[in-house]
Amino acid sequence: MAQEAAEGLRVDQRHGKARVRVGRVWRQGLDGSHHFVEWNVSISLLSHCLSSYHRDDNSDIVATDTMKNTVYVKAKECEDRLSVEEFAILLGNHFCSFYPQVYTAVVNITEKPWERVCVDGKPHLHGFKLGSENHTVDATIQKSGALTLTSGVAGLALLKTTQSGFEKFVRDKYTILPDTRERMLATEVNASWRYSYESVASIPKKELYFNEKFMEVKKVLMDTFFGPPETGVYSPSVQRTLYLMGSAVLRRFPDVALIHLKMPNIHFLPVNLSTKENPSMVKFKDDVYLPTDEPHGSIEATLSRITSKM
Numbered sequence: 441m442a443q444e445a446a447e448g449l450r451v452d453q454r455h456g457k458a459r460v461r462v463g464r465v466w467r468q469g470l471d472g473s474h475h476f477v478e479w480n481v482s483i484s485l486l487s488h489c490l491s492s493y494h495r496d497d498n499s500d501i502v503a504t505d506t507m508k509n510t511v512y513v514k515a516k517e518c519e520d521r522l523s524v525e526e527f528a529i530l531l532g533n534h535f536c537s538f539y540p541q542v543y544t545a546v547v548n549i550t551e552k553p554w555e556r557v558c559v560d561g562k563p564h565l566h567g568f569k570l571g572s573e574n575h576t577v578d579a580t581i582q583k584s585g586a587l588t589l590t591s592g593v594a595g596l597a598l599l600k601t602t603q604s605g606f607e608k609f610v611r612d613k614y615t616i617l618p619d620t621r622e623r624m625l626a627t628e629v630n631a632s633w634r635y636s637y638e639s640v641a642s643i644p645k646k647e648l649y650f651n652e653k654f655m656e657v658k659k660v661l662m663d664t665f666f667g668p669p670e671t672g673v674y675s676p677s678v679q680r681t682l683y684l685m686g687s688a689v690l691r692r693f694p695d696v697a698l699i700h701l702k703m704p705n706i707h708f709l710p711v712n713l714s715t716k717e718n719p720s721m722v723k724f725k726d727d728v729y730l731p732t733d734e735p736h737g738s739i740e741a742t743l744s745r746i747t748s749k750m
């Protein structure tokens with residue numbers, strides 16, 4: 441928040457435009473292929489515009505309508521494909537450099553998972569279908585060029601039908617959950633990871649670098665969750681699996697400084713049905729489940745490296 445004091449009062453303020461939706465097509469493939477992204481952009485500017493709060497003086501306000509227009513102008517100007525991270529940084533840079541009174545720009549963007557379809561086994565040149573998980577970015581850019589950049593995946597629904605259990609937890613007079621080494625494990629991963637780049641100048645120049653990273657981080661998360669295709673890997677708790685997923689990302693990607701994982705434990709309840717006449721109408725044998733949304737377990741953690749200052 442922009443923090444300034446006057447008249448004995450401190451005012452923390454920021455303003456921006458939320459949920460600016462833009463689609464962008466690039467028709468530049470040598471083979472005639474199109475590329476498409478759909479972004480939902482939120483901008484928040486920290487700027488010196490206290491006179492608009494203290495008096496009826498809007499002369500320092502960058503209109504939120506102007507911010508919205510800027511999203512479309514910049515999308516138009518980007519003639520080459522770029523990652524959602526690069527677009528967020530480009531917007532943040534613009535607001536910080538174009539307006540003297542703006543000293544920090546916070547840009548959050550969610551990219552919808554439009555994926556190229558295959559028809560008759562061949563990638564379609566201009567046909568896309570919506571996948572399931574979103575790609576998110578939170579970029580904070582200062583006038584100085586200082587940067588914090590966090591990317592994420594939201595709504596990555598994963599499920600495995602075995603190789604999961606939960607046992608030897610606290611057992612008291614309120615506990616009825618039995619120990620088990622055989623259960624379904626289902627979650628919807630929300631992960632966000634902060635890159636270690638601390639300035640706009642230091643981000644890798646490689647084309648679509650952050651798109652590649654996004655795919656790779658997602659793969660490490662999923663591979664760790666599932667384990668090898670034939671055998672899987674046993675999960676003794678969501679907590680342990682979450683830790684293994686996060687630590688695998690930190691081990692694999694030196695330019696990821698921190699990862700936050702939120703993994704609800706989405707319960708599939710065993711179904712048992714009985715009547716007096718038919719006591720085992722449906723007897724649960726790890727086969728018939730009642731899928732539920734709520735309540736769900738909520739498990740989250742942030743992992744980062746401990747760096748020794750020796």
Ligand SMILES: O=c1[nH]c(=O)c2[nH]c(=O)[nH]c2[nH]1
Nearest residue numbers: 606617676677678679705737
């Ligand atoms: O993996 C789990 N972690 C928990 O903390 C928990 N609590 C619970 O009831 N079931 C589970 N499962």
